[in-house]
Every structure is written in structure tokens, then in C-alpha cells.
Amino acid sequence: MNRMSRVEPIHQGGLAKYIIGYGLSLVFTAIAFWLALGHAMSVRPLIIVLFVLAALQIGVQLFFFMHVTEGDGPPYHAALLLLGMIFTFAVALMSMWIMAFGTNVSY
Amino acid sequence: MASVTSHLRTPEYRSAYQALKITGFWVFLATDMLLFGCLFATYLVLRTHTDGGPTATQIFDVPGFTLETFFLLTSSFTGGIATWAMRSGRTKLTVSWMLVTMLFGVAFLLLEATEFAHDVMIGATIGRSAFLSAFFTLVGTHGSHVSIGLVWMFLTMLQVLKRGITPQTARKVFVVNLYWHFLDVVWVFIFTVVYLSGVVLS
Amino acid sequence: MPIWFRDFADHYLMWNEGYLIWISDILILLVSLGIVFTLTYLKKWKWLWKEWLTTVDHKKIGIMYLICALLMFFRGGVDALLLRTQLALPGEHFLSAEHYDQIFTTHGTIMILFMAMPFMFALFNVAVPLQIGARDVAFPYLNALSFWLFFFGALLFNLSFVFGGSPDAGWTSYPPLTENAFDPGPGENFYLLGIQISGIGSIATGINFLVTILKMRAPGMTLMKMPLFSWSVLASCIIIIFAFPALAVALGLLMMDRLFGTHFFTMYHGGDPMMFVNLFWVWGHPEVYIVVLPAYGVYSEVIATFARKRIFGYTSMVISLMLIAVISYFVWAHHFFTMGAGADVNTFFAIATMAVGIPTGVKAFNWLFTMFRGRIQFKLPMLWALAAIPAFAIGGATGVMLATAPGDYQYHNSYFLVAHFHQMLIGAVVFGYLAGMYYWWPKMFGFKLDERLGKIAFWLFNIGFYVCFMPMYFLGLNGMQRRMYTYPSDMGWGTLNFVATIGAYLMGLGFLFIVAQILYSIRHGERDITGDAWDGRTLEWSIPSPAPAYNFAVIPTIHDRDAWWELKQRGEADAYKTRREDVRDIHMPKPSGRPFLAGVSFFIAGMGFVFEWRWLAVLGLLGVVACLISRALDDEEEYEMKANDIIDTEAKLGRLI
Secondary structure, three states, X not given: OOOOOOOOOOOOOOOHXXXXXXXXXXXXXXXXXXXXXXXXXXXXXXXXXXXXXXXXXXXXXXXXXXXXXXXXXXXXXXXXXXXXXXXXXXHHHHHHHHHOOOOOOOO | OOOHHHHHOOHHHOOHHHHHHHHHHHHHHHHHHHHHXXXXXXXXXXXXXXXXXXXXXHHOOHHHHHHHHHHHHHHHHHHXXXXXXXXXXXXHHHXXXXXXXXXXXXXXXXXXHHHHHHHHHOOOOOOOOHHHHHHHHHHHHHHHHHHHHHHHHHXXXXXXXXXXXXXXXXXXXXXXXXXXHHHHHHXXXXXXXXXXXXXXXX | OOHHHHHHHHHOOOHHHOHHHHHHHHHXXXXXXXXXXXXXXXXXXXXXXXXXXXXOOHHHHHHHHHHHHHHHHHHHHHHHHHHHHHHOOOOOOOOOHHHHHHHHHHHHHHHHHHHHHHHHHHHHHHHHHHHXXXXXXXXXHHHHXXXXXXXHHHHHHHHOOOOOOOOOOOOOOOOOOOOOOOOOOHHHHHHHHHHHHHHHHHHHHHHHHHHHHHHOOOOOOOHHHOOHHHHHHHHHHHHHHXXXXXXXXHHHHHHHHHHHOOOOOOOOOOOOHHHHHHHHHHHHHHHHHHHHHHHHHHHHHHHHHHOOOOOOOHHHHHHHHHHHHHHHHHOHHHHHHHHOOOHHHHHHHHHHHHHHHHHHHXXXXXHHHHHOOOOOOOOHHHHHHHHHHHHHHHHHHHHHHHHOHHHHHHHOOEHHHHHHHHHHHHHHHHHHHHHHHHHHXXXXXXXXXXHHHHHHHHHHHHHHHHHHHHHHHHHHHOOOEXXXXXXXXXXXXXXXXXXXXXXHHHHHHHHHHHHHHHHXXXXXXXXXXXXXXXXXXXXXXXXXXXXXXXXXXXXXXXXXXXXXXXXXXXXXXXXXXXXXXXXXXXXXXXXXXXHHHHHHHHHHHHHHHHOOOHHHHHHHHHHHHHHHHHHHHOOOOEEEEOHHHHHHHHHHOOOEO
């Protein structure tokens, strides 16, 4: 098709997806802020909860906004993102583990 | 590559040529994720190396980063609306929502700039300690990405205004918004790992 | 002589450092003048711009990568000979300590980043689109940009020897030595900027070939029907995209320390030099798998082709490639077992490192099983493939020795390590790339490289390789450290060092024979008329040599693995010839001068950062931004090639039926 010609729009649902996504991300953020700033629980569990909330927000972004489930053909992009996330967490967490000798890193 | 159902697919995917570029951009996002991952790793390792200088609790301004977070989250939402408007084929609406997104992005950057300026004024400079080097580099790299995204969004807006929603401009709107959502994900990690953890671990 | 000139000559041109600099200056001047003169005399400037500097054709980009790789092989090799000459006898003064440091730094950096990487990208570009039945890569413009970023990054780095001074802190460039306090000046900056610039190109190539392989295969070519070289490229690209960002961060943060006064890796204000080591090797280990996997891919193609037998264990080959790609990401700490991490850390990484050898072993056995009961032809590509097997068997075994962390406390940074990694990098990687070069040369240029001269080169290089590096294992076990510019005569290291130097010179001689072979074959090499120089198995051999601009007039439909071979076995080779009625108009990517200009802009910015001339850095960056904006607003990326023109070309090539 000619790259310069106007496209036929699609008939899509309303903005429901986006509004729900926005709402969810505001709620997750608010919970995270409230728990952290209020020192609501002891440090270790609190950090874990904060990370869980962050992970949920990634989900919101990916599924409600970024349309990660769409695309043509097999979902290679999703597989690569997943692998990338595994490597990202590996680099960040394993670096802390490796460098945690002497006075380098405090957990 | 046109099929009977191609009119049912969203505009940015209808041309195989454009769909290829979207896939390529997802792969690029995976590399950018690694880039931030390494900056996070550096921050996590150097977090406590304050050299007797300013610490996290001393420089993190809670109202400031709360508002920054709200601005960026909202701009991600309005960017999503712009994508929706693009898929509905509505040129003016797309451009308007992209403009709103940009304005929230500018607000975010202005707030961040004031935060940094204040830090510098109280002696918390990037060269003061390893902690501050890591903090400013991580958050600053995110801010640079946002700045580049604003210019990119502006150029995309111009093209949509000029040519309307074509297969090419549809893809461009979709991709710049993918970038923008990604930056919001990074920010979620920044406020979790840097700001909130900084406050919690004080 | 005016004082300012004297200062400039000492400071920037290093004329006070001796005859090696003067010789290099003269050679560079002569070669540059020669090139300019030849282009002017033959009136080829416009041709250069139109056909090469603005091309987005993957075949031409591949050739440009190859030429650069061979030139860099020469420079890195000369570096090696200089080092070995200095070490041939104890207590020599051929090279001063500073010069020795500079030369081992440039030797390592050039060989890994500016020889192996472009050589690999050359093979990617030349073979992959043709193997999968595509007309070009997914992003031809980005492909060109990748090449020019590599070119100008390499140019920046190479310039350091004659302008400003080379880096001298090893190719690994560890702080705190590389911080301003201990190593001020442009030398180390050349290292940081040169690699950073070309690294951007590498990431782009990784993205490009990933998308190309995943999305642009010919109809019917499922992933499990794809040739193994393309699989190896896929695996390598997965590692590239996830490893190079770590290098960008490591180099970027060190650059910030040097240029902007940050304290990531300094000795004070809380900096942690060991974090650089950590980040560097997060990239550095995957890097060696990035370069070795395509070599393994070449071996799979070459051994199957020249044993006239399909590869044994295709599925296990694919699985092992993917396993290596993933596991290689979890072994990096074995490069710094002695840095001080806890026993738990070292244990984990030791075991992971040994684990990654297992899939490699699977591959080696599959190659051997492929050859068993095959009808082997000892052509040059096969010779190099065969030579690789014992070389990297030994190298791999010594790798397992190094992987045992307690043992590594003895071997680390001794010549044992030097021998191991050269054995792997030369024996597994370079042999593979040479095999690939000989294998795909006819497809690139339309003629084969002369077998006889090639065999002489092969034997010289191989014998030299063992003579040079086997003694080094024993030198290491006898206590000789790496990166020492000389050694005392009473350590008993003299004989082995002398032998190693002889081996190095033999390798140099072998390389000269390869050059001679190339020059000779341009005139007298056997022409490849059919396009199928080796009676090959995969799609690239079904089209003419060199391939026409559009690669395939009609994209073929695939039914089997080794599709071309199966077709020939069934006597249906004509199925891939061109029928007039099947040819359509096609869209081809438009050439562009912008990638070249972007490269120039990066070069200018790089120079600005290297010498801390801020105005120049800003100017260069503005140029980059201008290129980006110009590209973003450009909407004419393709031109149309008419079906009739394609039919005419196919007719001339004798492919119409």
C-alpha cells in the first residue's frame, strides 16, 4: 500500500482500557508511596512489597498502554523483552551480590 | 501482505514494512532496558558511598518526586489517548493529545531541573561522592531520554499535521508512544529503587 | 624551529618518541597520498561516493567490513610482532616500557573490537540475507550507519598512535590506572570514545539482524529449516543486544570520571574501581561468545558442504546455540576470581563457566559425526574448519582449568591465560572467519581464491600458531606474568619466549601469503560461473556470483532444510530459476549519504571529547542531531525497480526460463 495515503481508521473500543490502566497505576503508586513514606512495616518486607508493586506497574504499562500482545506473527518481541528483563535483573542483583565484600555494598 | 482482514488491524501494523519497524523498536527497547539495568546496578552498589557528604534522605524531596511521578504517569496516559486517537484516524485529536503529553513531560523536566539545581546549591554535586555521581547519572540519563523524547514527539506531531494519519505517520505515533511508556516504566523503577528505598532505608 | 611547533610536534605528533612513530607517519602519508592520487587519476571519486560511501546494499557493506577487518588484522598483527620481538630475548630494549604498554593495548583492542567484530559483521552481511532468501536486511539504512560508526570509531582509535598518543592501560582499561590521576591525556580517551562510537553501530547491527532473521525468511523457511549459520547469527545477535549496553555504561561512566569529575571508579570520594571491572566483564564475557558463535555457524556449513553430508544433529546444534547464548550471560565473574569476592560467588561462577562448555562439546561431536562416513574434500574452507577442532579442543580444556576458581589463583594473568585466550580467539574464532571468507569469497566477488597459495598460508599460519602459543602455557606455569615488557635472564623463560617469537613470525608470513593469494587471485583466480562454487547446500548458492542487486528476482518457496541441496538431488535445480511471468516491480532501499555524514559527525565529536576541546565536541554532536532530524523528516526511503529491468538482468545472467 502507498505509504503516503491516508489510512482507514478502525472501530475500536473506547478509552476504557487506558482509563483503567491510568487508574491502576495511580493506585499502585499511591500504595507504594503511602507504605514507604509511612514506614508501614519493617524494611525487608517493605522493599519486597515495593518491588511487587513496581512489577505490577510494568504489567499495566505493557498490557494496557503498550499493546504488547498485539503485533503480526509470533510474539518474538515479547520473548526478547522477557529475556531482557531476566538479564537486567540478573545484572543488577548479581552485581550487588558479587560486590558485597569488604565495605563495598550494604544490603 | 494485504489480507481480507487488514482493515481490522490497527493502522500502524497494516503495512508489513511499517510493522517491521515496530518490531525493531521493541528490540531497541530491550537494549535500552539493559542500559538502565547497568545504571541501576551501579547505583545499587554505590548507594551508600556518600563519603561523609549529602545522603539520600538529605536530598530527596518527597513532594517534589511525588509530583514528578504524577506528571509522568499522567503524560503516559495522555500519550495512550493519542495512540487511540491515531487509530481512530483523527488527525487533530492525535496532535492535541500529543501536545498535552509533551506539556506534562516539560512539567516533569522543569521539576527535575529545579530539584537538581537545589541539590547543587546545597553542595550535593555530581562530583561530590560516588553516591551522588550514580544518582545524578541514573536519574539524569532518564531525564535526557525524556528530553530526546520531547523533541521526537514534536517532530512526529509536525509530520502528522502535515501529512495526516498515513501508514508511516501511524507507525511513528505508535513508536514514539512506546518509547514514552517505556520511560514511564523506568521512572517507576527509579522512584522504587532510588527515592522510596532511599527514604525507607534511612 | 619555532617553540610552538616543537611543542606541537612533541605533544601531539610524538616525534620525540623515536623512529617507530616516524616510520608510521611516513607510511600513512604515502598510503593516503597513493589512494588520493589513484582515485583522482582514474576519476573515481564520484564512483566512490555513489557506489560505496552512500550504499545501503548489504553485500557491499559486507565487503567494506571485510576490507577494514583485513587492514586491522594487519595492524594488530604488526603490533603482535613488535611485542614478540621485544620479548624474544631477556632484557631487550627494542621497545620502552611505555611503548610496550601502548602496543599491547592497541593489539588487544584492535584484534577484538576492530578486527574480529567487523570480520564477523562482514560474514553476517554477505551471507545471512542470501541464506534466508531475503532481498536485504530489515533496516538497510541502519546497516550503513552501523558500518560508518564502526569505521569512524576505528579511525579515531587508530589515529591515536600518530596523533595524541595511544592508550596504554591494556585493552581492559582498568581504573584506577585509567583515571586522570594516573593516566591523564588523550590516549585513554581515544580508547573510550573509539569503542563507544563503534559500539553503537554494533548494537544497531544486532537489532538489524535479529529482526531480519525473525521476520524476513522466505516463505516455507520455518526457523527449524533455516541454515545453521543464520541460527548462529541469531544467537550471536541476542547476546549482542544484551551485552553491548553494559559496555556503553562501563566506558561512559569511566569517561565521565575523566572528563566531568565524577567518582564512579576513583580511589576517593567513595568511588569503587572494582565496579568497572564488574561492568566491563558483564559485556566482556558475552563478547567472546558473540564472536565465536558465528564461527561455529561457519563450521557447521563448511563441514556439511565439504563432507557432502547433512549436518549431524541439527536440532541439538540449535539448542546448544541458544543454551550458549543464555548461559554465557551468567559467567562473567570468572574474569576476576582473584578480585576478592566471596567463595559463594566464585563457586557459582566457576560451575556456570564449566556448564557453558557442555553445549560447545555437543557441537564439536556433531561436527565429527558429520564427517564420519562423509566424502571429504580438502578445500581451503574445510582445512581451516578441521584445523579449528584440535585448536579449540585444547583451548577449551585449558578454559576448564581456568574455570576452577582455586586453580585460577595460580593461572590468572599469567601466560597460561594468554595462551588460552589466544588459542580460543585464533583457533576457534579467526580460523572460522577465515573459513567463512574462503567459503563465501566466490559469492562476493565471482572468483575463487587460489588453493595453492592458500594452502601455503594455511600451513605457515597453523604451524606458527602452535609454535607461538603452546610454549606460552608452560611459560605461564613457570610463573611468567602477562603484560611485562621484559624479563630477567635468570628465570629460565628465555628459550620458550624465543620459540614463541619464531612462531609469531611464521604466522606473519602466513598472513602475507593470504595477501599474496588475494592479489594473485584477482587476476588468475578460477572464475565462478555457475554461482554454485562448492556444490553447496543452502540458498545463497542458487543465485549468481556475485549476486545481483536485488538478490532474488523471485523470492523462492522453501520446503526442506538444505533446500538447494535437496532440489539438486531431486534434479529440480531449475525450480529456482526465473520465470518471466513471476517477476514483479520491487521496492529497493534508496542509497544515502547521511550514514557517512553521521559517522563524520561522530568522529568530530569524538575528537572534541578526546582532547577536551568542548567547542569541537558540541559541533560534532550538533552534526549528529542534524542527521537524526533530517532522517526523521525524510519520507522517501525507497525507489522502485521495474520488473522489466529485473528480467533483463536475469536474462543476461542466464537465469531466465
